[in-house]
Each structure stands twice: as C-alpha cells, then as structure tokens.
Amino acid sequence: MHRQEFPEIYQFRIYLKGISPLIWRRLLVKGSSSLSDLHYAIQISMGWGDYHLNRFIIWGKDYGVYHDGGINFSDNPKKVYLADFQFRINEKFVYEYDFSDGWEHEIRLEKIVPFDPKKTYPLCIGGRYVCPPEDCGGPLSFMKMKDHYSLWTIEEELKEAIEQYQEEEDWDSFQETAKELKDWYLVLYQPFNRNKINTQLRRYFDSQHKDQLTVEEVQDED
Numbered sequence: 001m002h003r004q005e006f007p008e009i010y011q012f013r014i015y016l017k018g019i020s021p022l023i024w025r026r027l028l029v030k031g032s033s034s035l036s037d038l039h040y041a042i043q044i045s046m047g048w049g050d051y052h053l054n055r056f057i058i059w060g061k062d063y064g065v066y067h068d069g070g071i072n073f074s075d076n077p078k079k080v081y082l083a084d085f086q087f088r089i090n091e092k093f094v095y096e097y098d099f100s101d102g103w104e105h106e107i108r109l110e111k112i113v114p115f116d117p118k119k120t121y122p123l124c125i126g127g128r129y130v131c132p133p134e135d136c137g138g139p140l141s142f143m144k145m146k147d148h149y150s151l152w153t154i155e156e157e158l159k160e161a162i163e164q165y166q167e168e169e170d171w172d173s174f175q176e177t178a179k180e181l182k183d184w185y186l187v188l189y190q191p192f193n194r195n196k197i198n199t200q201l202r203r204y205f206d207s208q209h210k211d212q213l214t215v216e217e218v219q220d221e222d
Contacts, residue, residue, distance in 0.1 A: 011027070019143055021128070091108070103138065
C-alpha cells in the first residue's frame with residue numbers, strides 16, 4: 001500500500017480546557033495531514049472563526065499557522081505532517097487559540113484506525129455543545145456569562161433593547177445588542193450539529209482553492 005493512497009487515520013479527541021460541561025469534538029484525520037490541515041479542521045469543527053493567533057505545542061516546541069502581526073514559526077505548517085511525530089496512543093498535545101482570551105484545547109490520540117475509502121477526511125464523528133463566542137473573555141468570563149444568560153434573561157434583555165430602540169432610534173446600538181443576545185442563545189441553546197460541521201469540513205478540504213478560502217467564508221454558506 002502506498003502511504004498517501006491509504007494513510008493511517010488518527011482518531012483525536014479535542015476538548016476546551018477550563019470550562020464545564022466539556023465542549024469537545026472527536027475527529028478522524030489522515031496521518032498524512034499537515035499541521036495546517038489540523039488547524040483548519042479544529043477551527044471548523046469547534047466553530048471558531050480563525051480571527052486570532054494560534055499555536056500547537058508539541059513536545060515543548062511551538063508550531064502554528066501564521067497571522068499578520070503574530071508569531072513567526074520556524075517550521076512551515078504545511079510541510080509538517082502528523083505522521084512525522086509518530087504519536088503513541090493516548091499521547092496528548094495542546095492547541096491554543098486567541099492568546100488574549102486564552103483558549104486551550106487538549107488533543108489526545110485515542111486510536112489509529114484503517115483508512116476507509118467510503119469516508120471523506122477529516123471527519124467529525126462526535127462532539128458536544130457549541131463553542132463559546134469569539135472575544136467573550138476566555139474560560140472564566142464564559143462561565144460567568146453562561147450562568148447569566150438564561151432564556152428568560154435573553155428574552156427580557158431583547159425586550160429592553162427593542163423598547164430603547166423605539167425611544168432613541170439608535171439602530172447601531174440595537175443591532176449590536178441583538179447580535180450579542182443571538183450569539184449567546186445559539187451557543188447555549190443550539191444543539192451540537194455534526195452534519196453541519198462535516199458539510200463545512202468537506203466544503204473546505206474538497207476545494208481546489210482552499211488556500212484562498214477563509215473559515216468564515218466556509219461557515220457563512222450555511
């Protein structure tokens with residue numbers, strides 16, 4: 001068997017550290033995938049927008065996909081492949097996103113499974129909960145806001161915003177408040193949608209021009 005035609009498939013479990021209940025994903029990823037590929041698979045499957053800096057920490061070394069104004073990594077993430085590390089089962093490493101908010105994802109290799117030609121990779125095969133809103137302040141802030149935004153609170157704050165708009169006709173302020181309430185409603189009360197994630201993964205990884213695609217463009221089509 002040729003390694004590229006029939007690569008090993010890594011089953012990773014990825015979860016966000018510092019929050020409860022756990023927000024997690026289970027992904028099947030080709031061993032021949034690059035760290036750049038894994039970065040985009042995590043961004044899409046978790047529901048992030050790839051707006052902020054990122055890095056993997058593997059065996060004490062930093063790797064990542066460059067963003068303007070960010071870290072210059074010594075290795076090209078498109079040329080560092082998962083198979084290069086020869087990970088052992090249950091071995092863990094870290095993926096950090098948005099250094100201001102401080103989101104840490106623990107990634108654990110659960111098993112290595114055979115390549116299935118009937119499947120497309122990367123593939124999300126499990127998960128729970130929607131990821132936090134961008135720029136919400138990190139794990140501690142998210143937990144506080146999560147406790148605050150009950151369905152009743154969202155409804156009451158939306159009513160107040162509508163009343164304020166009717167009085168002041170400040171459309172920008174109303175739109176900002178409505179978007180924030182919508183974001184929290186979707187995060188806290190929208191069920192995890194594996195099919196939607198896999199549609200987005202296929203949209204990105206099947207594209208012949210994925211280097212020109214942004215994560216936001218992939219997500220906005222839904």
